[in-house]
Amino acid sequence: MKWVAEGLNRFRPLFAPGGRWRVLWPIFQAADNFFFSHVEATEHAPYGRDPIDIKRYMSLVILALMPVFLASLYFFGPRVLLMLMVSYAAGGLVEVVFAIVRKEEINEGFLVTGFIFPLILPPGIPLWMVAVGVIFGVLVGKEVFGGTGRNLFNAALLGRCFLLLGYPSALSKSWVSPHAGSWMPWFTALPGIPSDAITGATPLMLAKNGTMTALGDLFVGQTAGCVGETSILAILIGGFILAIMRVASLKTMLGSVLSFSILGGLLHGVVPALVPPLSFNLLAGGFLFGVVFMATDPVTGPVTGSARWIYGLFIGTVTILIRSFSGYVEGVMFAILLGNIFGPLLDEIVIRFKVRGYVHES
Amino acid sequence: MRFHGGYLPRVAGRPSSMIRHAPVPDQLVIRLRQGGMTYHGAVGNGETVAFGSPLAWAEGAGGRIALPAPVTGVVSIDADASALTLKVTNAETTPVWPRQPPERIPAEAIRESLACGGLWPLIWSSRTGGMPMLDGSEEPRRILVNFLATEPFRTRGKVVLQAHWEQVLTGLRYLSRLLAEYGLVHLVLTEPDDPVAHALQKETTGQVWMHLETAPLRYPVEHPRVLCGALRRGDRTVKPDETIWILDAQAVQAVGACLGEGLPLHERIVAVGGPGAANPGHLRVRIGTPLDRVLDAADLDETRQQVLRGGLMRGTPVQAADAVKYDDDAFFVLPRPAKREFLGFVNPGFDRVSILPCFASRLTGAADRTITASLRGERRPCIACGLCEEVCPRGLLPQVLHRYLYRDAIDEAERTGLPLCIGCGLCSYVCPSKIELRHEFAQAQDRLRREHEQAQAVETVNEQREESRQHEKEHSEDWRK
Numbered sequence: 093m094k095w096v097a098e099g100l101n102r103f104r105p106l107f108a109p110g111g112r113w114r115v116l117w118p119i120f121q122a123a124d125n126f127f128f129s130h131v132e133a134t135e136h137a138p139y140g141r142d143p144i145d146i147k148r149y150m151s152l153v154i155l156a157l158m159p160v161f162l163a164s165l166y167f168f169g170p171r172v173l174l175m176l177m178v179s180y181a182a183g184g185l186v187e188v189v190f191a192i193v194r195k196e197e198i199n200e201g202f203l204v205t206g207f208i209f210p211l212i213l214p215p216g217i218p219l220w221m222v223a224v225g226v227i228f229g230v231l232v233g234k235e236v237f238g239g240t241g242r243n244l245f246n247a248a249l250l251g252r253c254f255l256l257l258g259y260p261s262a263l264s265k266s267w268v269s270p271h272a273g274s275w276m277p278w279f280t281a282l283p284g285i286p287s288d289a290i291t292g293a294t295p296l297m298l299a300k301n302g303t304m305t306a307l308g309d310l311f312v313g314q315t316a317g318c319v320g321e322t323s324i325l326a327i328l329i330g331g332f333i334l335a336i337m338r339v340a341s342l343k344t345m346l347g348s349v350l351s352f353s354i355l356g357g358l359l360h361g362v363v364p365a366l367v368p369p370l371s372f373n374l375l376a377g378g379f380l381f382g383v384v385f386m387a388t389d390p391v392t393g394p395v396t397g398s399a400r401w402i403y404g405l406f407i408g409t410v411t412i413l414i415r416s417f418s419g420y421v422e423g424v425m426f427a428i429l430l431g432n433i434f435g436p437l438l439d440e441i442v443i444r445f446k447v448r449g450y451v452h453e454s
Numbered sequence: 455m456r457f458h459g460g461y462l463p464r465v466a467g468r469p470s471s472m473i474r475h476a477p478v479p480d481q482l483v484i485r486l487r488q489g490g491m492t493y494h495g496a497v498g499n500g501e502t503v504a505f506g507s508p509l510a511w512a513e514g515a516g517g518r519i520a521l522p523a524p525v526t527g528v529v530s531i532d533a534d535a536s537a538l539t540l541k542v543t544n545a546e547t548t549p550v551w552p553r554q555p556p557e558r559i560p561a562e563a564i565r566e567s568l569a570c571g572g573l574w575p576l577i578w579s580s581r582t583g584g585m586p587m588l589d590g591s592e593e594p595r596r597i598l599v600n601f602l603a604t605e606p607f608r609t610r611g612k613v614v615l616q617a618h619w620e621q622v623l624t625g626l627r628y629l630s631r632l633l634a635e636y637g638l639v640h641l642v643l644t645e646p647d648d649p650v651a652h653a654l655q656k657e658t659t660g661q662v663w664m665h666l667e668t669a670p671l672r673y674p675v676e677h678p679r680v681l682c683g684a685l686r687r688g689d690r691t692v693k694p695d696e697t698i699w700i701l702d703a704q705a706v707q708a709v710g711a712c713l714g715e716g717l718p719l720h721e722r723i724v725a726v727g728g729p730g731a732a733n734p735g736h737l738r739v740r741i742g743t744p745l746d747r748v749l750d751a752a753d754l755d756e757t758r759q760q761v762l763r764g765g766l767m768r769g770t771p772v773q774a775a776d777a778v779k780y781d782d783d784a785f786f787v788l789p790r791p792a793k794r795e796f797l798g799f800v801n802p803g804f805d806r807v808s809i810l811p812c813f814a815s816r817l818t819g820a821a822d823r824t825i826t827a828s829l830r831g832e833r834r835p836c837i838a839c840g841l842c843e844e845v846c847p848r849g850l851l852p853q854v855l856h857r858y859l860y861r862d863a864i865d866e867a868e869r870t871g872l873p874l875c876i877g878c879g880l881c882s883y884v885c886p887s888k889i890e891l892r893h894e895f896a897q898a899q900d901r902l903r904r905e906h907e908q909a910q911a912v913e914t915v916n917e918q919r920e921e922s923r924q925h926e927k928e929h930s931e932d933w934r935k
């Protein structure tokens with residue numbers, strides 16, 4: 093720790109105003125503040141503050157994502173790690189460039205976006221697509237709005253949406269069967285995927301053709317699917333961490349699951365040919381991953397507490413409707429992006445209601 | 455009573471409930487700006503004033519308020535006339551007024567004594583939003599006596615109550631004389647099963663005009679506006695236009711001392727706390743005592759510590775050579791941030807407490823020992839975590855207000871409840887993005903106030919102009935005739 097401080101101090105003059113690399117100051121500052129917590133005296137009351145800060149907040153999200161990440165490593169092999177590195181490198185580059193251009197600080201929010209992005213892609217996707225997707229997501233989803241905290245759309249989802257529209261075949265054919273535990277995946281770490289590792293379809297696709305995957309496999313994650321969405325067990329652990337640390341909105345999570353379950357159950361009763369049983373519907377596909385880690389992204393949802401209930405209900409409803417009655421087998425991505433669009437509107441409604449109370453109060 | 459939001463952080467340095475006596479120093483300093491009012495000296499340089507006689511007067515609330523001398527001594531006026539120095543010749547306290555029993559004293563005389571005794575400004579009225587009117591135009595339907603002080607490091611009502619049981623009860627008796635017909639006194643306590651509450655209950659049985667109320671231990675339940683709101687929400691018989699007065703334990707005790715024993719406001723019980731305080735506890739001090747006689751030398755080390763007046767959430771730094779004022783009840787000491795922590799964001803955090811249960815102190819129940827006079831994080835854009843909304847005692851949406859003000863949409867902010875903000879500071883305290891919400895809102899409120907005043911001024915000018923035009927017209931018509 094001492095040598096880190098010494099190293100940083102040695103390079104500080106290079107990046108400081110007047111130094112040769114002063115334009116790269118945000119990079120240095122990010123590293124500096126990563127290792128040593130930022131200290132700034134308060135100028136307004138309250139003079140003491142709560143110890144929670146964005147770094148801690150984001151590290152808790154990463155912590156909650158860890159079980160999912162480890163599970164995906166186990167099922168899909170070290171290639172996942174490679175995808176993560178590409179995502180961080182490409183997306184980080186965009187973030188850094190914009191920080192430098194805007195002369196702002198590098199925002200920790202990217203660490204979460206860059207982590208989630210590979211987890212919502214098929215494991216067999218070419219690595220360059222990972223890069224293209226994350227660049228698009230961060231650039232259009234975040235930077236054009238002014239960076240984390242001001243963005244309308246979930247950047248990772250927008251990147252995936254872009255890939256889905258731009259390269260539909262790669263996105264719908266790069267599924268890999270899970271090789272839990274064998275050393276085979278080491279070979280699939282290469283940019284190309286051996287064709288025999290490619291499987292036909294995900295459980296949701298199979299279900300459309302009438303083949304049901306066992307619930308046990310779905311729960312553990314022994315199925316084909318996007319990197320992070322398969323292991324429900326890991327997602328639940330992550331969701332539990334988020335919930336007890338109160339980092340993600342429980343209102344959104346519960347609202348989504350509630351509406352999804354009620355509507356899914358009803359629809360299965362009415363049109364069992366189109367809608368698989370609820371237990372299957374809940375466990376298959378990316379619904380839970382999306383609800384736990386993406387719908388709860390606080391920035392892109394509505395900002396008021398009550399609106400988060402409605403937002404959750406909306407996402408659950410739209411997901412089940414898309415899954416059941418559209419050409420797409422998975423609907424959670426569009427549901428959340430749609431929710432992102434309606435978020436401000438929901439806020440507006442809640443604010444109207446609140447304002448009525450204020451008039452009453454004063 | 456029903457309360458919204460609120461939050462009570464566990465911070466180290468809670469003052470113990472022991473009360474120490476600070477000896478009366480040789481010299482007292484009385485600032486002429488106290489409690490938002492400017493007083494004008496009533497005595498000349500070199501004059502001797504007796505204990506309790508007025509040092510200065512201020513016009514306000516339809517009457518005159520005095521600053522009574524806390525000791526007998528010789529006055530010298532400071533160069534810039536912003537303060538008086540009293541050289542103490544005699545620190546004895548002797549009754550200034552003859553005692554009149556509460557059953558017989560007229561309300562008029564009570565108001566008079568409280569104004570001359572310097573403690574009228576300790577009463578808050580829902581009608582004026584500050585001290586009540588002195589001219590007798592206000593007869594409160596309810597008087598709320600608040601024994602709670604949840605803001606960390608403030609003097610606790612229970613400590614005052616234990617030390618001055620009799621005076622507090624006497625004070626209540628006198629105060630009830632100011633009530634309107636069928637008025638009520640509400641005593642606000644924590645839990646009903648607390649021994650102090652029991653004793654109070656015993657004392658007040660049979661007195662139908664006294665009600666015991668309970669409030670949760672969450673900052674800022676002691677704020678007058680919050681108390682009023684909670685009372686109105688919880689009790690439908692409270693009419694919206696009812697005048698409610700609010701006093702804290704120490705104010706009632708001072709009323710008891712003033713009317714029951716003839717002693718004007720001359721001393722305060724102040725809490726000294728905070729993680730930097732060498733000796734957290736309560737102190738009985740004479741008003742005007744310089745701070746270096748109240749705090750330890752280690753507390754006053756400017757380079758390592760910051761001394762603040764008030765409680766953790768709203769306290770402001772003390773000035774150099776400051777002294778205890780007539781309405782002070784707490785000082786606290788925050789260490790200045792010393793060094794940067796290595797990989798602080800992955801620290802398990804046995805020694806820090808957050809509103810989010812994400813530090814290990816959650817498991818041990820430890821108090822926050824690492825709090826300093828620093829932001830403890832970097833400033834970031836709002837991530838809409840919703841914590842500010844959760845804690846706001848007024849049920850506001852600070853994150854939405856912030857967004858409006860960021861866009862300079864002050865009218866929208868006004869419509870969305872900005873004027874209701876009481877500046878409790880909780881939203882700033884919990885914000886992980888370290889946004890100065892409280893400060894932002896206070897500034898915006900100021901701006902709104904100024905705009906309204908200007909608008910009003912313009913209106914009056916227009917009216918006057920209209921009048922004079924009318925006048926001229928009549929005049930010219932007269933002339934034509």
Ligand code: SF4
Binds near residue numbers: 852856886887889
């Ligand atoms: S606490 Fe701060 S970051 Fe969180 S919603 Fe409020 S203003 Fe935004």
Ligand code: SF4
Binds near residue numbers: 846852876877878881
């Ligand atoms: S300072 Fe104002 S907005 Fe913030 S929590 Fe307190 S009352 Fe609410």
